[in-house]
Amino acid sequence: MAQEFDFSDILGTTETEKAIGQELDFSDIIGEGDYIPSYNIEPSGNEFTRAIERGWNNIQALSGDAIEAYGEFFELPDAVAYGKGVAAKNRLEAAQVGAPQVPSFKALREDFDFESLGDFTAKTIGEALPSFVPSLGGATAFNFLSNFVPYLRALKYGKTAATTLGYYIPSQILGTGEAAAEQKRLAGTDDIPDATQAIMTGVKTGSFDLVTLIPILRAFKAKGGIIKTPKEIEQVFNVKPSVALKAVKAVPGIVTAGALALAAEGITEREQERQFMLDAEKVTGVDIPDEEFQERLIESLVQGAIGGGTIGLTAGTIGAVLPNRAGETGLKLNDVQEGTVIKYSSFNEFQNEQKRNPDLYKEEQDKIKKNYGVIYPNGINNEQDFMRLRNAEVNQIVDKPARAPLQEIYEKGGRPTAVNYYGRGEEFIKYNVLNKKTGELESRYEPLDVGRFTRYKKNIKNVGSALRDVTIGKSVSLLDDLAKRSPTAKRLRAMFSYYDDGTGKDKAQGADISEAILLNMGKFSNNFQKGLDIISRGFRVPGLMARISPKTNRELYLALNDPKANVSPRIRKGAELMRKDFDGLYKYTTEAEFIDGMSYKGSKNVGFTPGFIKNYFPIVLQHKKLQNDSRYRKQFRELLASKGFKDPDKTIQEVIDDKGIINLSTADMPTRKAGSIEEPRTLKNLTAEELAPFTNTNVIDVFQKYRDGVIRRVEYGKRFGKENELRDVMFAKIEEEANAKGLPLTKKEKERMVNIGQALQKQYKPIENNFLRRLNAGLISYGYVLTLPFATISSLSEPFLVLSRGGTGPAIIAKSLVSGMKGIVRSVFPRFPRDEFDRAVADIGLGLEAAVIERQADAFGGGQDTNKFTEKFFRFNFLSQFTRWNRMLANASGRNMVFSNAGFLSDNMERRRLTSVDQLPDTGRFKLYQEQLRELGVNPQDAVDFVRSDMYRKKRIDPETNDYAYKDTDFYQNQVRLAGVRYVNEVVMNPRATTRPMWMSDPKLAIFAQLKGFQVAFSNTVLKRWYKEMFQQGFYNGVANGAKYAAVGSVMVVAAMLGNELRDTAKFGLKGNPRYKDETDFEAILRAIERTGFYGPAQFLLDAARAEQYGSGPVEALMGPIVTRLVSYLEGIADALTKDDKKKIVREIVKSIPFISANVGGSRDRVYEALGVESTFGQEAGLDFSVDSFSIED
Secondary structure (H helix, E strand, O other): OOOOOOOOOOOOOOOHHHHOOOOOOOHHHHOOOOOOOOOOOOOOOOHHHHHHHHHHHHHHHHHHHHHHHHHHHOOOHHHHHHHHHHHHHHHHHHHHHOOOOOOOHHHHHHOOOHHHHHHHHHHHHHHHHHHHHHHHHHHHHHHHHHHHOHHHHHOOOHHHHHHHHHHHHHHHHHHHHHHHHHHHHHHOOOOOOOHHHHHHHHHHHHHHHHHHHHHHHHHHOOOOOOOOOHHHHHHHOOOOOOHHHHHHHOHHHHHHHHHHHHHHHHHHHHHHHHHHHHHHHHHHOOOOOHHHHHHHHHHHHHHHHHHHHHHHHHHHHHHHHOOOOOOOOOOOOEOHHHOOHHHOOOHHHHHHHHHHOHHHHHHHHHHHHHHHOOOOOOOOOOHHHHHHHHHHHHHHHOOHHHHHHHHHHHHOOOEEEEEEOOOOOOOEEEEEEEOOOOOOEEEEEEEOOOOHHHHHHHHHHHHHHHHHHHHOOOHHHHHHHHHHHOHHHHHHHHHHOOOOOOHHHOOOOOOOHHHHHHHHHHHOOHHHHHHHHHHOOOOOOOOOOOOOOHHHHHHHHHHHHOOOOOOOHHHHHHHHHHHHHHHHHHHHHHOOEOHHHOOEOOEOEOOOOOOOOOOOOOOEEOHHHHHHOHHHHHHHHHHHHHOOOOOHHHHHHHHHHOOOEOEOOOOOOOOOOOOOOOOOOEOOOOOHHHHHHHEOOOHHHHHHHHHHHHHHHHHHHHHHOOOOHHHHHHHHHHHHHHHHOOOOOOHHHHHHHHHHHHHHOOOOOOOOOHHHHHHHHHHHHHHHHHHOOOHHHHOOOHHHHHHHHOOOOHHHHHHHHHHHHHHHHHHHOOOOOOOHHHHHHHHOOOOOHHHHHHHHHHHHOOOOOOOHHHHHHHHHOOHHHHHHHHHHHHHHHHHHHHHHHHHHHHHHHHHHOOOOHHHOOOOHHHHHHHHHHHHOOOOHHHHHHHHOOHHHHOOOEEOOOOEEHHHHOHHHHHHHHHHHHHHHHHHOOOOOOOOOOHHHHOHHHHHHHOOOHHHHHHHHHHHHHHHHHHHOOOHHHHHHHHHHHHHHHHHHHHHHHHHHHHHHHHHHOOOOOHHHOOOOHHHHHHHHHHHHOOOOOHHHHHHHHOHHHHOOOHHHHHHOHHHHHHHHHHHHHHHHHHOOOOHHHHHHHHHOOOOOOOOHHHHHHHHHHHHOOOOOOOOOOOOOOOOOOOOOOO
16 A cells, blocks of 8 residues: 655645645555655755756646546546546655755845856756647647648648647646646645636646747747748758858857747746736635745746747757758649759750750750759759759649659659649649650650549639639639749739739739729829819819819810910910820820830830820710710711711710710820720711710810720730730730640630720620610619718728838828818818828829729729719718828828838948848848838839939929929839839728629629628738738748737727717717617627628628518628618518508608618608608618618618
C-alpha cells in the first residue's frame, strides 16, 4: 500500500494540518507496494537542469488537474480520481527534485547581485522551456497530420489553421489545469470548487497563448518559407554564401524575433496569471491580498519574458540558418511557360535546342540569366545545374500530385507544354515528343488519375463559382480562369478592370477603361467648369433654379457657335474657356493611339479622322422629348419623310438610342452608336436650321452628353479598335493560347468578353420597345423616391471606410469638411470660389455632377440612366452632395497616401544615401508603402523623384491656372490622378459593369436589381479586400489587419446606430420607431451592422427570411421593392373583391405615396387616421419599404 506523506507544500493546500496524514492511493500510477522515496534529499545537478525537470513535472501535474476538471464537468468519477492521482504523483516528483536554490524576483530586487541574477535566469528558462513543448508539439503534429487530410491540403490556409489548432489545444488544457489548481489553492480544498469555470478560464488563457505563436512562427519563417517569384528560386539551391554567413546577416532579424517573443510572452503570462487569480477569487469568494496579487503579476511578467525571449531567439536563429524550401502554391493552373528548363526532358535535349532553334535557345538562356543570374550568371552549361534548376522549377510551378507523372514523361523524352491538376477542367499533362525520323515535335496528351475526393471538391468549387457568377459575383471574374490560360486574356481582363487580387502589389497597373473614362472626363471639363463659374448666377435656389439663366444660356449658345456674336464680355470670356475643352476633345480624338504600344496594320493611331470645323458645337436632338411626346415625334417623322428617309421611325429610334447626338457630316466627332459600335449614322439631307426646332440648346446638357459620348467611344477604340479590329485579333490570340494549354476558350467566356464590352458602352441588351423602355424608367424612378428619402442618413457609416485604407488624418478630414461646407454655400451662391479639394475631385471626373448622379443609379437603381426628376430627388435628399463630399475626402486621402508614402521612402533613401527604392529593405514600412503605391497604380521610384522635385517641394503656383504647377507634370496627370480614382472607387461604393454581376447591366432586369448594387459592390470590393488581408497574408499580418478592420468596423457600426436613431426620430418623433421599443442593445447593434453593408449579399437572404413577419413573402423580397409593392396591390384588390375589405388596399395606396410612405413626421399615421384605417405598422403589415438604403426593413 502507498505510504502516508505530508503533501501540504506539494498539493497546493494552504492548511497543512488538513493534508497531514491523508491517505492517497497511488497504486494505479506507481504500482502496488512500490517504494516512494523521501523527497527531503540533497538537490543534485545544476539549477538549470533541475528547473527543466521541475518544469516538466509541473506540466504533467497541471495535465492531471485538467483531467480532474473535465472529469467533474462530464461527471466521470474515474477520470476525476485519475486526474487527482496524476497531479499528486507529479507534484511529488517535482518536490523530489528539490526546491529552487535561488531567490525570488522580489528578493532579487531587494538584494541584487549578478550571480543571483544568473541563477534566477537559468531557473526561469529551465522551468519555462517544458511549458512550450506541448503547444509546439501539438502544432507540429497537427501540421504533419494535415498532410494526410486532402481537404486541408487543398485549402490555401488549411495547414495554418490545423497548426494553430494544434498549438491551442494543449494551451487550453494546461490553462484549465492551472485554473483548477488555483481554485483549490485559494479555497483550501482538494476538490475543484467550479470545474466549469476552470475550463472556461482555460479557454480564455489558451487563446492568450496564440499571441506568442505569432512572433515564434514569424521567426521560424524569417528567412524561409514559400517561394513567391522565379527570382527567389535561387534560395532553394543551398549555394554560397555559407550557412554561417547567412546566420551572421540574419542577426538583426534574430534580435527582433527574440524581442517580439519576449514582449508577447511576458505580457501573455502576466495576463494569464491575472485571469487565474481573478476567476479563482470569483469562484471561491476569497480575496488574494493586494501585495501578493501584484507580486505574482510582476513575477509572471518577468518569468514569461525571459522564457519567451529565449524561445524567440532560438526560433529566429533556426529560421535564419535553415535553407528555404519551396512551398505548395495552392490551387492554381500550372503555367509551364513561366519556367525555362522545365520544358526539356534532359540536358542533352536542352543543348540540342541550340542546333534546332538557336533563337529559342538564346531566349531560354537569357531568361535563365535574368531570373537566376546570381546563381547561373553564364546560364545552364552542365547537367548538374540543369537538374537542380529543373527540379526547382517543377517544385515551384507544378502542383505536387502531378510531379511524379511529369517525371515519367521526362523519362519518355517528353517536353511538357501544359500541366493541369487543381485547375478547372480535366486533369492532364500535355507534352511534345521529338520524332527522330522527321525531326518534328509531335503533340501528346496524358490524362492524370485523380482521387474521387479531389474531383468532388473541384466540382463543388465549379458549381459554387458558377452560382456566384449568375447571382452576386463580379462579371469580370469569369475571365480570371481564362487569364491563367492566356497572357492575352490576362491583358484584356486588366483592360476591363484592374486586378484587385494582390497582383498590383508587385507591379503598378495602368488605368482600366472605366478609370480612363473618368480621368478624361475630368481633364476635358476643367476649362468648361471655369467658364461656367464665370457666367453662373450670383444667387439661386437649389433644385428650382438652374445655374445659368435662360438668357445667359441663349447668349452662351450664340457665342460658342459664333465668337463674333453680340454678347456681354462675361459671356464671351466664359465661352472662350469652354471652347478650349471642345477643341481639346477634337485633338484628343484625332491623336488617339492604341494603348500599351499596340498597333494595327503598322499604325498606332486608332484612326478617328473627323474633319475640323472651326467653332464647332455639337447638335444634340431632344431625344427624351422625341421619346415621350407623340406630337413632337410626329413632326420630326414628317420632316424626315419629306427629306427622303425610307424608314423615319428607325432613324428616330437610333437618335433616341444615341442620346440625341447625330452626325450631320463626316466632320462630326465619333460618339457611341446604336447597334454596332462602329455603324456610321448621318442625317445628311438636313441642315442645322431645319433641325433647330428639335435641337437641344442647353449648353451644359449638350456638353456633358457630348463629352461623355466622345470619351467613352475613344477609350474603347484605344483598346479594341475603331472597328473592333484589335478586339478580334485578341480573341483569335486568346483562342490559340488557350488551345495550346489544353483548355480551350469556352463559349461562355467569349460571350462574356463581348458582353462586358457592350456593358461598358451601355449597350448591353437594350430595351428596344419604346413603351417598355419608358415603363422601365418610370418604375425605376418611382423606386428611388419611394425607398430612399433618408438614404443620406443611412449612409453615415460609409465615409469611415477611408480609415481602413489609410492615407487620411485629422487635417484631411477637417479640410474636407470645410470644403464640403463651401460646396453647400456654392449651391446657393454659384460664384463662390472652389478650393483645392473641390478642384481635385472634379479633375479626376468623380466630382462632376454627371458622375455623381451615375453613381446613385449604379448603387440603387440597377445601373440604368436617370431622368431630371430623379436627379433633383438625389439633390433634394442631399445624397448627391454627400456622395460628392465622400469622394472628395477619399480623393484627398488617396493623394495624401501617395505623397506621404513617397516622402517616407525618399527620406530613408537620403538617410542611407541610396539612389533607388529597390535598394531599400524589402520589409516593414518600406515594403508596405511601396505595395500601397503600386496598388494605386503609382510607380514608387517615380513617386520619390516627384516629391524630390523643386516644383513639388516649393509648391509653386501656376499664375494661369491659379493652382499648383506640379499638377501639369506627367507624373501627376498619369499616376496621382489615377491613384485618386482607384482609391475613391475602393472606399466609396461605385458599382460598375465589371464589379457587379452581368445581369445587373441588363436594363430589363433593373427593377430586380434595385437596392442591391451597394451590397454587391461592398462585398466584391471592401469585404473581399478585408478577407484577403486578414486571411491570405500570413498569420501575423492577418492579426494586425484584423485588429485594424475591427476598429474601423466598430466605428462604422456606431455611425450606423446614430443614423438609425436620426431616421427613427425624423419618421416617428422623439419616442422613436415603435417596432423597436423593446429592442435590446445587442439587437440594436445587429440592426446597425445591416446598415453598414457588412452582411453583403447575405442581407438579401436575411430580408427574405423575415419578409413574412411584415406581410410579404421571401420571393417578393428577393425581387425588390417594385415587385413587392405590385404584389401587395394585388392582395389588396383581392381582399376588396372577395372579402369586401378595402382597408388593405387603402393602406397599400397610402404606403405607395413617396415621403408619406416613409412616415416623415408621422404623416402616414395621420393619413391613416383621416381615412379611418388603423395602422398595422409593427404588427403584421406589409413591408415598410422606406428603407432609405439597403434593407427591406424600415
